[in-house]
Amino acid sequence: MADAEAEVEADRFSSLPFKIKICILAHLKIKDAVRTSALARSWRNLWTHLPCLNLCNRRDRLRGKWTQRAYHLVSSLQGPLHYFQLDYYRQNPVPHEDSVLLQSLLDLLPQKGGVEKLDLIFDTKPLEKICLPSFHSLYVLNLSGCHVVLPTGFQGFRRLKTLSMHSVGICNDELNLLVRTSKNLTSLVISKCHSWANPLSVELSLPFLRHLEFYIIYQNSFEKALVVSAPCLKQAVIGLKHFRSQNSAQMMLRLVTSVTTAYSLKLSFDVLRCFSLVALPFNFTFPCLRCLTFPLNMDANKQMCDVFLWLLRSMPFLEELQAKSQSFYDYQAERVTILMKDLLVKKHDGFACLEGTLTSVTIYTYCMDVNNSIAIIQFFLLNAKVLKLLKIHTSASVVQSMIEELQKAEVTSSHAKVMISDDMSNEYYLYDWN
Template sequence: MLGQLNLDFEAMRTCKKARAEATSVVSSDRLSSLPPEIKGDILSRLNVEEAVRTSTLLSTWRDAWGNMPEISLREENFTRTKFVTLVDMVLLLHKGTIEEFDISGNKTYHDEFGRWMLMLSRRSPRSVIIKLNSGPRYRIPSYLFSIGSLESLDLQNCIISLPRVFQGFKSLTDLNLENFSSTDMDIQTLISSCPVLTDLILTSVEGICCLNIQAPKLEFLNVEGEFEDIKLDAPNLEVAIFSLDHKAKAYQSVPIAHDKGYWEA
């Protein structure tokens, strides 16, 4: 009788295991058969390392990278070599449009930066955030200035030098430049070539003597730096914050509402 009970128990356990394995296979098949855009949405909810591991181990998920709309790459505890491999792999596997691209790190990646920007420019991103804050400033390559789809651009620790042929950012509404250097003419051209710009932040600025801002749609402005002159033509400006050297003089074509703008010397 005892032997019979043990046999029945083993049989039940085998059946349960078989059902569990069958369920796992069915679930895996169902997940693998999902449309690429849904897979991309699932991958976007994982951290990058998990998403890359998933797409590497499961060949049926590799095509999902082409539909991953938001990519956020954080150096965190990665070694430099591993992070470079990760960024290369992400940009190489992605074959579609990137809605948002966000990269940050505290190690230097000057040798790889141009390559990454070239691959990124081919993905027509709408939002780009680059915060690589270690070492000398990164010279932004011409590839980035050719992305006509940009709506938001946030750069830190960089050098802004416009290419000779610059078509402007016709859809850009938000521009944030921090800890950067440029020239009077390049920054003037950059801003004036963004016809729908509404939010502008310029902080820790070097190399600019006369800051000339011509932005007809501008509503919010935050400027921090040392300038000999500031010329401001922004008729729709609502909020203006200036943290400037006491020598700076400003000229505003249209007055800012008294309670919506302030100066700090």
């Protein structure tokens, strides 16, 4: 009786509709999906119809044969394949036969139907060289840790919406060709990219671009980066690391001031530090900007204070501001405190956002001296006339001293409320100073 019931249950399982079976397989690891071929005749080679395939060799014990097995899996697929991810890791240089198989594997993908999303993640040294095949249905392309070459006669990915490149080696002509032919891009990420020959230079003219991330880390990797036209741009993230030269400062200033249609802007500390090396365009404004995120560190010099004030002055309609503190050497703490009290903790005129739009300020002060934190907080309490909420995230050890100091602060906005949140998840509120 029990055997008969089990057989009935097995029949019910096997009689499931094709789409439901595929949905079940899609939630399994690929090796488990392949094993389902042994369940019953109706499940045999069912995995070859998977619309999504994720191949990763990071935890594979048989790493030496992994590339051959990966190629066999892809060649066995009957399609259509909509999403493919390849995560390839190797500490030593990739053997020539593995490189050939990996390239052959990629060349097979367009034959498996309309690939819509492609993630190619490599963790190899030197970077693995790949030639991107032509995909007619590609919507999302994520590249990481590889050296990219475009095929001869490349016509672009005309349906591409999202392009992300992290630590990618690519020559200047091919980078511009890739971006220029992707006219439908709505999201573009260029992070830590470089060329082995001349520095990269790119001008972006993308009519539908809404999200842009541009992060430069390699010395002399970029000579020019500029947004020529992006009328739909809403969010921009721009970062730089360890560059303090005049050339890099001029380049970053031109890039930042070219994102004039952005609603939200996030900047790294080294971008601001670069700005302190060049003359700032004081007649410049961000007419659409409403949200700003930037690192908070005056770096013990007047130029950094000037950059901070320039940002506020150039954003007349700013509504939300997030400032995250950066650590500095202890011996600078006293100099920074004196500098900020001298330049910031006083009335400032001519700031349109402080006069009429800035209602929300969030400050993270974990890496900052308590006196310096209070000086910055006092600046906003004193100058932001329509401020409604000032959030402070700090360490529990300094909360009490901060509350005592802020209770003495002069507050301009009649609606201002201060919320202090510590690293122990406690919250404290200050309001009605008057």
